[in-house]
Amino acid sequence: MTKKAELALFIANKIKASRRTQREIARDAGIPNSNFLSMIKAGDAKIPISRVPALADALGVHRADLLRRVLEADHPEMFAIIDSVLPELPATDDEVALIRAYRFLKGKGIIDGDGCELRGLGPKGRASGWARISRE
Numbered sequence: 001m002t003k004k005a006e007l008a009l010f011i012a013n014k015i016k017a018s019r020r021t022q023r024e025i026a027r028d029a030g031i032p033n034s035n036f037l038s039m040i041k042a043g044d045a046k047i048p049i050s051r052v053p054a055l056a057d058a059l060g061v062h063r064a065d066l067l068r069r070v071l072e073a074d075h076p077e078m079f080a081i082i083d084s085v086l087p088e089l090p091a092t093d094d095e096v097a098l099i100r101a102y103r104f105l106k107g108k109g110i111i112d113g114d115g116c117e118l119r120g121l122g123p124k125g126r127a128s129g130w131a132r133i134s135r136e
Helices: 003-018 022-029 034-041 049-059 063-074 076-085 093-107
Strands: 116-121 127-133
Touching (some): 003 022, 003 063
């Protein structure tokens, strides 16, 4: 399956899962014609880069995830450059949460240049395990 076909299927599945009409999604994404979404779902139209943030919000997906998919499908040269410069760009809400947690822990001095040790608590508040995270 091509990247364009994967993107079209992704959009179609997200529209279906949203339980909203294409008209509602198009309106929220700033797309003047809901038929344009049908063309995107069929792989016959490109998603304008300027519409990616609003469309991602309307579909309930992470903006960076949709941007990566659109670039990979419709602008492969640009995607290759961005991916080579920013290969670990977060693409999901979980990845963003991990980065925020890291920055918080770093700011509190819990993480230093050597890494950190994470300890988990079990259901009764007792230590249930640990992991050492380091740069190596």
